[in-house]
Amino acid sequence: MNIAKYFLKKGLLLDPKIINNFKDIVFLDEKERFSDSLFLDGLSYKDIIEDRTQVKDIEDEIYINEISNDAKRHDEKEDITDIDVPINISDRSNIKIIKCYHDNARRREVKDFILYIKQRLNFLKNILLSREELQNTLSISKILDKKSRENVSIIGIVKNKRINKTGSITLTIEDLTGEVDILFNKNIEILDEIRDVMLDEVVGITGIVGDKIVFGNKLFFPDIPVTNEFKKYHKEEYIVFTSDVHVGNKFFYEKNFSNFIKWLNLEYGNENQKEIAKKVKYVFFVGDLCDGIGVYPDQEDDLVIKDIYEQYELFAKYINTIRKDITIILICGNHDAVRLSEPQPIIDKKIAPSLFENDNVIFTTNPSIVNICSTENFPGFNILLYHGYSFPFYSEEVDSIRKKGRLERVDLIMRYLIQRRHLAPSHGSNLYIPDPDEDHMLIDKIPDFFVSGHIHKTNASTYKGITLLNCGCWIGQTEDQEKRGIVPDPNRIMVVNLQTRDIKILNFEE
Ligand SMILES: [Fe+2]
Numbered sequence: 392m393n394i395a396k397y398f399l400k401k402g403l404l405l406d407p408k409i410i411n412n413f414k415d416i417v418f419l420d421e422k423e424r425f426s427d428s429l430f431l432d433g434l435s436y437k438d439i440i441e442d443r444t445q446v447k448d449i450e451d452e453i454y455i456n457e458i459s460n461d462a463k464r465h466d467e468k469e470d471i472t473d474i475d476v477p478i479n480i481s482d483r484s485n486i487k488i489i490k491c492y493h494d495n496a497r498r499r500e501v502k503d504f505i506l507y508i509k510q511r512l513n514f515l516k517n518i519l520l521s522r523e524e525l526q527n528t529l530s531i532s533k534i535l536d537k538k539s540r541e542n543v544s545i546i547g548i549v550k551n552k553r554i555n556k557t558g559s560i561t562l563t564i565e566d567l568t569g570e571v572d573i574l575f576n577k578n579i580e581i582l583d584e585i586r587d588v589m590l591d592e593v594v595g596i597t598g599i600v601g602d603k604i605v606f607g608n609k610l611f612f613p614d615i616p617v618t619n620e621f622k623k624y625h626k627e628e629y630i631v632f633t634s635d636v637h638v639g640n641k642f643f644y645e646k647n648f649s650n651f652i653k654w655l656n657l658e659y660g661n662e663n664q665k666e667i668a669k670k671v672k673y674v675f676f677v678g679d680l681c682d683g684i685g686v687y688p689d690q691e692d693d694l695v696i697k698d699i700y701e702q703y704e705l706f707a708k709y710i711n712t713i714r715k716d717i718t719i720i721l722i723c724g725n726h727d728a729v730r731l732s733e734p735q736p737i738i739d740k741k742i743a744p745s746l747f748e749n750d751n752v753i754f755t756t757n758p759s760i761v762n763i764c765s766t767e768n769f770p771g772f773n774i775l776l777y778h779g780y781s782f783p784f785y786s787e788e789v790d791s792i793r794k795k796g797r798l799e800r801v802d803l804i805m806r807y808l809i810q811r812r813h814l815a816p817s818h819g820s821n822l823y824i825p826d827p828d829e830d831h832m833l834i835d836k837i838p839d840f841f842v843s844g845h846i847h848k849t850n851a852s853t854y855k856g857i858t859l860l861n862c863g864c865w866i867g868q869t870e871d872q873e874k875r876g877i878v879p880d881p882n883r884i885m886v887v888n889l890q891t892r893d894i895k896i897l898n899f900e901e
């Protein structure tokens with residue numbers, strides 16, 4: 392069948408660049424995975440289905456002290472309200488889902504993309520306008536009327552980036568009134584930052600007007616304010632973060648995962664470790680709960696459970712044995728049985744009925760912000776959960792991250808996205824459904840924790856008071872991963888002491 396026609400029948404418009412990538416692939420089994428995407432612009436089939444994972448060696452147990460003294464938290468008052476989300480949550484009043492996605496299934500049109508980008512520009516522009524240097528920002532149409540040599544400031548979306556033969560860099564910036572080229576001289580101090588700029592991100596620039604061009608001298612990202620409070624809880628309680636369980640794959644470390652569950656139930660580990668387990672109040676699973684079906688070519692050769700219902704049934708068997716005073720929060724990832732396009736909704740109850748049986752299990756969307764531990768006198772901790780599908784794109788495309796170690800430096804990827812206040816600022820770094828009313832990938836509320844998975848790395852760092860955590864996984868190296876040179880880092884969990892904000896990494900490998 393003609394590939395373009397096949398997808399057209401499904402209501403999908405394929406970019407001609409990717410049609411060649413389908414020619415060796417029998418894609419009928421994969422059709423469901425594309426059913427929510429209107430455009431697959433510029434992404435190859437392989438990019439869409441790959442779960443690129445890399446791993447670095449770590450010690451068996453690493454103790455990470457409070458990571459940075461300048462990790463001060465901006466004392467920002469935020470409205471915390473319960474959202475009516477379709478989850479099986481009981482009245483666990485110390486947990487509030489303060490941001491999640493409500494699935495509003497309908498056909499999307501070009502105007503939805505336009506409105507989606509416009510409201511993102513407006514939101515980020517307002518953040519940038521709080522910078523002193525950008526107070527006198529003008530629209531681009533007015534800047535083009537200015538006389539030469541006047542100082543100006545501009546806020547807009549990056550439409551194009553060109554590295555010139557001389558070593559200088561030209562950014563084309565657009566706003567709702569027009570576009571203008573900004574030239575950054577090769578000798579400018581911030582040239583490396585300019586080189587890292589990606590298309591579609593929103594930036595602020597100051598410079599001097601030339602003839603239909605601006606000579607840029609400074610670059611500003613939305614970023615977050617310099618922080619002044621690193622929140623700590625009055626009680627010694629612990630959160631566990633983990634992800635990428637991949638139940639159903641033959642490389643799933645079931646025994647080790649079972650030991651992790653036993654540890655939570657105080658049946659495994661030494662006395663010190665059990666003392667910590669006693670004080671665990673929350674466990675977060677940040678996506679890829681099961682391995683799924685048809686996620687990558689020849690995946691069936693790696694599956695010991697080839698039925699999606701049975702995969703979730705086994706996952707639920709473990710989750711449902713966790714002691715009931717622990718609250719378990721789950722989001723989906725690209726391997727789970729939901730659409731690939733972000734934001735990803737919660738899983739359908741029919742696919743994983745057993746996971747909906749317990750009051751202490753909460754599903755929320757990918758991404759979400761969950762607030763825990765709030766009281767009358769304490770605002771609680773905001774935890775931004777995002778599986779991390781966009782991370783491989785930035786590890787390859789951002790010059791400084793690629794040079795410093797690609798996925799080995801997931802801390803730099805997470806910091807990069809916080810600075811952009813967006814989880815996937817460049818079109819093509821994820822698949823998404825444009826919501827004209829709200830960009831769910833925006834980092835609009837400043838979190839205390841930003842937690843991800845997907846690339847199977849265990850990594851902890853701090854940026855301006857935000858604890859950045861990337862969880863490990865519970866799966867060994869599949870042939871597919873080996874072909875791509877990926878060595879996973881399994882059987883590890885992150886444990887955070889909320890009283891001190893110290894982080895431990897526990898290894899359950901036997
Ligand atoms: Fe994964």
Ligand SMILES: [Fe+2]
Pocket residue numbers: 442679724725726778844845846
């Ligand atoms: Fe993943």
